[in-house]
Amino acid sequence: MSAKQRELAVKLQKRIASGEFSEKGKLPTEDQLIEQYGVSRYCVRGAIAMLAAAGEVFPMRGSGVFVREDRAGNYMPIGTSYGIAADFPDRKVSSFVQELALIRADAELAHRMRCAEGDQVWRVVRLRSVDDQPISYETAWYLKEFVPYLNEEIARGSLYSYMRNDLGLSFGFDDKVIHMDWLTAEAARLLGLNEGDPAICIEDDAFLSNGRLFNASKNVYHYKNARFYSMAAMR
Amino acid sequence: MSAKQRELAVKLQKRIASGEFSEKGKLPTEDQLIEQYGVSRYCVRGAIAMLAAAGEVFPMRGSGVFVREDRAGNYMPIGTSYGIAADFPDRKVSSFVQELALIRADAELAHRMRCAEGDQVWRVVRLRSVDDQPISYETAWYLKEFVPYLNEEIARGSLYSYMRNDLGLSFGFDDKVIHMDWLTAEAARLLGLNEGDPAICIEDDAFLSNGRLFNASKNVYHYKNARFYSMAAMR
DNA sequence: TAGTGGTCTAGACCACAAA
DNA sequence: TTGTGGTCTAGACCACTAT
Numbered sequence: 001m002s003a004k005q006r007e008l009a010v011k012l013q014k015r016i017a018s019g020e021f022s023e024k025g026k027l028p029t030e031d032q033l034i035e036q037y038g039v040s041r042y043c044v045r046g047a048i049a050m051l052a053a054a055g056e057v058f059p060m061r062g063s064g065v066f067v068r069e070d071r072a073g074n075y076m077p078i079g080t081s082y083g084i085a086a087d088f089p090d091r092k093v094s095s096f097v098q099e100l101a102l103i104r105a106d107a108e109l110a111h112r113m114r115c116a117e118g119d120q121v122w123r124v125v126r127l128r129s130v131d132d133q134p135i136s137y138e139t140a141w142y143l144k145e146f147v148p149y150l151n152e153e154i155a156r157g158s159l160y161s162y163m164r165n166d167l168g169l170s171f172g173f174d175d176k177v178i179h180m181d182w183l184t185a186e187a188a189r190l191l192g193l194n195e196g197d198p199a200i201c202i203e204d205d206a207f208l209s210n211g212r213l214f215n216a217s218k219n220v221y222h223y224k225n226a227r228f229y230s231m232a233a234m235r
Numbered sequence: 236m237s238a239k240q241r242e243l244a245v246k247l248q249k250r251i252a253s254g255e256f257s258e259k260g261k262l263p264t265e266d267q268l269i270e271q272y273g274v275s276r277y278c279v280r281g282a283i284a285m286l287a288a289a290g291e292v293f294p295m296r297g298s299g300v301f302v303r304e305d306r307a308g309n310y311m312p313i314g315t316s317y318g319i320a321a322d323f324p325d326r327k328v329s330s331f332v333q334e335l336a337l338i339r340a341d342a343e344l345a346h347r348m349r350c351a352e353g354d355q356v357w358r359v360v361r362l363r364s365v366d367d368q369p370i371s372y373e374t375a376w377y378l379k380e381f382v383p384y385l386n387e388e389i390a391r392g393s394l395y396s397y398m399r400n401d402l403g404l405s406f407g408f409d410d411k412v413i414h415m416d417w418l419t420a421e422a423a424r425l426l427g428l429n430e431g432d433p434a435i436c437i438e439d440d441a442f443l444s445n446g447r448l449f450n451a452s453k454n455v456y457h458y459k460n461a462r463f464y465s466m467a468a469m470r
Numbered sequence: 471t472a473g474t475g476g477t478c479t480a481g482a483c484c485a486c487a488a489a
Numbered sequence: 490t491t492g493t494g495g496t497c498t499a500g501a502c503c504a505c506t507a508t
Binding site (some may be wrong): 048059061210 | 492493494495505506
Binding site (some may be wrong): 240295 | 495496497498499500504505506507
């Protein structure tokens with residue numbers, strides 16, 4: 001979505017959070033927002049669509065755009081279409097780097113990374129925590145072709161924003177596969193669980209806007225601390 | 236999304252599946268599609284957005300709309316925004332009704348269903364299978380206020396299409412929470428697993444287009460047979 | 471430089487909810 | 490009947506890719 005729509009979405013989100021609309025339970029009409037912000041209807045509808053995708057509001061034809069009741073809080077988003085999650089950060093995420101190495105892809109990894117065998121790949125293993133609770137054990141691979149340099153300090157922060165802001169990479173889309181898995185001894189130790197405990201596992205393939213895969217990762221999640229939510233229109 | 240856009244999306248999907256675009260690797264340009272189908276750019280872009288949300292294509296500014304490589308097949312969609320999944324069915328789903336009863340909501344269920352204690356609720360327990368493999372044990376509740384009648388034959392089929400087509404309900408949105416759980420003896424027996432085995436659990440709250448909850452359900456999934464995918468734009 | 475998708479505007483009509 | 494969001498059109502300009 002465009003910057004203009006995103007800006008408006010953020011402004012409206014703040015007004016929602018302030019409780020400004022809690023009496024009526026709904027936002028101003030589209031026409032009123034057009035006037036209030038001096039933008040076109042296209043822009044207003046784009047912003048509202050973002051808020052709806054994030055579960056903040058639901059538009060009801062003929063009636064208005066209603067603010068949704070608060071959904072319970074301790075969940076992680078899945079399928080963050082339009083990247084709204086990045087715009088409304090409400091959780092503290094920390095990463096503890098366990099391993100950072102430049103390796104060469106074997107046959108299996110090359111297949112996964114859509115690269116040639118022997119190509120250079122960064123391998124990064126991190127323990128991730130949310131609000132100081134261990135949440136997942138992540139193993140990620142990045143093609144050196146697109147990420148020429150990496151160090152532990154960068155990996156402690158947000159690799160995502162490093163790649164976007166410092167490397168100038170532009171992201172396209174990502175695929176996730178969710179399934180059950182079992183903890184390795186190492187993952188269990190770091191998560192404070194036992195080897196062989198079950199875990200929700202998310203495999204993630206991330207692509208640049210030119211369609212090239214640049215990052216694959218495998219996250220195994222703490223079965224007690226990790227809960228995910230997904231919201232969808234059913235129309 | 237609108238019917239016109241959905242129709243166009245289905246037509247394009249068929250052309251993609253036929254391999255018509257496999258040489259160039261991309262769709263005709265937006266302007267060409269406008270001419271080919273005699274529709275507006277709004278409509279063309281809506282259809283392409285649906286295909287992109289379903290992971291069929293990815294549009295690349297300045298270059299075209301590319302057909303994506305086939306993603307592996309045996310996964311269930313999660314967060315089916317825009318209901319594309321319903322339009323491109325490629326799996327056989329069967330349901331075996333274990334229980335169907337009209338009950339009255341106790342305090343806990345009333346809270347979950349956003350209804351008053353004592354209100355009438357259908358309780359439906361089904362074993363669901365995909366391509367003849369047991370995939371989940373589902374416990375679902377439907378408010379009698381919105382679903383006045385139900386029987387076993389209906390429950391064997393698609394409750395979703397019954398409610399839409401026969402009862403004329405119009406759906407709004409739904410919330411999912413995904414977490415780990417453990418199988419009960421009954422669920423384990425029906426899934427062919429053992430009591431206490433881990434399971435991915437999805438709690439689903441479904442709302443009508445007027446914002447009223449009409450259905451809540453809890454699905455526990457076979458940890459071997461069930462895999463989910465989710466695709467998202469990262470822009 | 472030409473071609474293509476992304477954003478944006480202005481305006482029309484339709485479908486539905488509420489008074 | 491009125492007001493609201495949903496769909497649709499026509500057209501303009503911008504951002505990016507490819508040549």
